[in-house]
Amino acid sequence: MGKERLVTIRVNGQPVEAQVEPRRSLLDFLREDAGLTGTHTGCEHGICGTCTVLVDGEAVRSCLMLAVQANGRDVFTVEGLARGEKLHPLQESFWKHHALQCGYCTPGMLIAAYDLLKRNPSPTEAQVRDALAGNICRCTGYVQIVEGVLEAAANLREKAETPHGEPSV
Amino acid sequence: MANPPYKWISQRVRVREDRRFLTGQGRYVGDIRLAGMLEVAVLASPYAHALIKSIDVEDAIKQPGVVLAITGADLARDTDPIPQFLDLPRVRWYSLATDRVRFAGEGVAAVVATSRAAAEDALDFIKVEYEPLPALADPEAAMAPGAPVLHPDHGSNIAWQGAWTWGDVDGDFRRADRVVKTRLRWSRHSGVPLETFGTVAAWNSRLELLDVWASHQAPALSAQISTVLRFPSNRIRIHADLDVGGSYGAKRGQKQIALTTYLAMRTRRPLRYLEDRLENMAAGDGHGPDRVFDAELALSRTGECLSLRLHTVDDVGAYVGRGPLQIAKCITAIVGPYRIGSVRYSGLAVMTNKTNQNPYRGFGQSPHNFVLERLMDMAATELGLDRVEIRRRNLIPPEAFPYLIPSGSRYDSGDYPAVLDKALALAAYPNLLRFQAEARSQGRCIGIGIAACIEPSGANTAFFALMNPKHKTSLVPEGARVGVDSRGKITVAIGFASTGQSHETMVSQVIAEVMDIAPEEVAVIRADSLAGIPSVPPTGSRMSLMLSGAVLGAAQKILAKMKRIAAHNLGVDPETVEYAGGVFRRKDGSGAGLAFAEVALIAHTRKHQMPPDMEGGLSELYVMEVPGGGHLPDVAGRMQSYPAYTFSVHIPVVEVNPRTGEVRFLDYFAAHDCGTPIHPDIVEGMVYGGIAQGIGAALFEKFVYAEDGQFLSSTFMDYLLPSANEIPPIKMVEHVTPGPHHPFGAKGTAEGGYLTAPAAVASAVEDALSPLGVRVTELPMTPALLLALIGNGRRR
């Protein structure tokens, strides 16, 4: 029962291979097997959003997906946002607006915001709030987060930069 | 603020901590990796109250990957009970239940295994025989004669009771023209950080000490572990180079840390116990105050508050951690921002079959403010006064500071009417009233809330002695060590972990201001508990006052020493030397100067250039003490507790759907005065976040227990945390009355949002529904509660 199996998941462009029990969540795979602890454990029942990552370019809750289900797929996490020392425009604007305090929800919040801007480069404030509603922050009251997302959106539009920090698939 | 007189203080410098969090490089307890680290899982009691007839872990030990399984009996044999903060020798508290479980979810056994999953698998093989007992989920029922007793050796469920009278309360009530009286219910809720509580512990055989990483903000942690494990505190190393994923007062983790460190000592293997969300909610000891209030306010005909009588029954849960002390904290600001001449305050801490209470943001000040502000709204209604006007009439006037309140605290400073006026201006209050009148005429239920609030800051826990005379705390120190190396580079060591208040940035700003360098040139490290830096972690909005004070003190000691070295080398009196722009030179500007780095080099390497009596090196510790502190309460229970008092006024605007009870924010205005903000973005973030938690308390959050003590709020589907959809955009204005106890005029500000918002939102909702006869006396105001109140109002 529950024999370990080999899975290979491309994380931020790098293949990660590990023997895992089928019960291993994608979240635990990222943290324990891939050694990427930027994606955080919040509730493990799909409500708080702190474990948000992209799978094949779409935002999902990594606590609600098994590593075996992600086998052969592409996963994008907070560690993939910056290019070396150069921060992604979302990271820059979050920093400028101090859109975080304890930092625990931040990786999931960034990925959810990244996903929003990919789908909608010119969101209204209400759209930003709605898109982030699946990600709980206990520290900030969201004001500076929303400011950060709106400014990043404006910057990305102005510079006509692609928001895609994901490696090309 | 306009043209601050500082170069770095009050500036929006980049918050240095943010970068690591934005790049996924925060280092939380769950991110610690030690070779061969084991994991812990705990078996939870399904009963709220039961005797443990037998417990057998033998089969669990045989499961794959299992290293050890223990029960409460192991802890009772090998450890001392966990220290409690009230004097209750017969209430014995261990990390696992010994002979009796006292709340649903209480741990009865623990398994150590090679993975958390394997440890959980083994829990299935532990056999426990329980004899269920009647359970208590209501504090008043727990006080009734014949109620089952949780701790039979203690003899009753009352953990503490007490009463204080300050001034001529009875006389003031006799002389009053009006008395308003109400019973209020403040429901259990808490900070509920997104990171649960976690501990990593490892016996370090090389250094022969116990290494501990814990996601805590608990004062005196080494001492506590030392007591429980009967192990010297100087062989317990608590690491502070750790990021804590939110705490808001709640992360004390006494029993979790005790268990994990015990298991690490027993196995001599590195291991971790990371609560999962279910454990955290049901058994994490993280719940906040849970109170019934009976409150009376005596008033003159013109709305002048004369006296306050307040009685509270606090449901503290199954054991007594630090939570019940929250009853006494409000004594430091018992009258809020109002001139109230006399006060009687009494209370009871009652034990029930719930998880322990722990501090939550403000240490009981938020429920107290809820009571005061509900009374003010009631008084306005009774006397036919405007709700703003009655507050204005009673606010302590600016010329009255320092202002001595009946319970002995002297409020340091403030201009409350100015802040109120700024809030009203920000809200365009007259327009709001017109809008409300128009909307009401169209049948809409629009409510404008108003609440004012005092936030005591600077954390002086002298009030503990009011509830436990053995608790003689008259010192709440914070230390910082400033070192300058031989290259002239500055490093500051502080003694506690990051919980989100960006203290590293604050430290760098203070050093930059004093040393006249850029903040990014300052290194800040977090020293462990053996490094000799006295520290009480961030509690009671203390760090902007206490940590900045400590850093400033240490920096000034360094500068004084460097001035002496410079003077020695310049051949002048140290009094004639000043430091500016990186150079020590004579105040009159004459002669050559000595660069900061040159002086540092001398201090480290050139004894021959130093004054003969001087110690080498540049490293200074300064321990900041609470201004005005150092005393215990007097016999009448009066004391100067917290030193600095911040003030807030909130004006939320809501619309309530009278047919569904749904509450929608149309606006939220907040004005506050926390003295000089050291960093505006950090201050604003604290206020916004506090307001969000206050809105949660007002509308969404409650730990619900069934009558039989079963816990019904274990998941985030049951306990609702507000999202960006529920929290409105918040508009804020500040006022600055520099605090007299701080060189830059800072006060604390981390709690005010949460202290004010529940009262303000209650005021708004009641105002919206006042035409329907609704009185708000209970939080959270769920749609179902409001619809029922609307129905009752209509029937009346």
Add this chain to the structure above:
Amino acid sequence: MKPVNFDYAAPESVADAIRLLVEARGEAKIIAGGQSLLPLLNMRMARPSLLVDLARIPGLDEVRLSDGWLEIGAMTRHAVVEAHPLVRRHAPLLAAAASFVAHHQVRNRGTIGGSTAHADPAAEEPLALLALDSELIAEGPDGAAKWPIGAFFRGPMTTALADAQVLVKLRVPCRGPSEGWAFREISRRRGDLALAAVAVWLRREDGICRDLRVALGGVADRPVRAKAAEAALRGCAWEPQIVDKTPALLEADIAPGSDVHATADYRRAVARELLVHALNEAWERVGELSPHC
């Protein structure tokens, strides 16, 4: 919160899935999007010996038109149901219901078939399917099976699906020219399960309500039709307020419970309120073009 140690299989055909389920003798669980199942697994409230993942079976997420019906593969994700041009055009009520499901991240994984088979009485899509009088098609060891949706839900988290039967397809009648629809819900926070939710479908001709179906969620042990209210309004002059004026019209069809979020009385009251608004909205919507027409 780690699941029990189950085995995992991702068959590439429905037949293989059925074979695996049969072999597991009731100890297996089907996983579709997993957005309801994973929490149950993590909390060990579900303890299967085997998970049979339908994700690698080709064709189960197709959306297409067939003979006046919209056919939606059971593995179609909520986000696709919400945005798919065919769904928005031919079953806009269903697309609207999908938009109320949880949050974006969950809609990206969760499937309409999974949600329907999970049968949470407060879930949104089953309501729309019920109001639209949809059909469900499953395959099992004894061949294909088909239910009208009204016969599918049997109780809380309980359906007509037998062990080893796999829900493969949902069939929804395409919207006709004089039809209106509405979906309304009250939840504590947007994205939460409904305290009460209403889906309305109706046909309006010459100012008369010729036909209507009303489905209610969160107010019984399963999604229910408001039969008495339907009967009161069908073929009559339009008076949706009758639902509010005559509380008994809903009483017979609903049996709400109380929980930490709301009392039964509350659910009863807001179900009436939602229904009146939804009826009016559906009535007004007749003749309105669907998106992507």
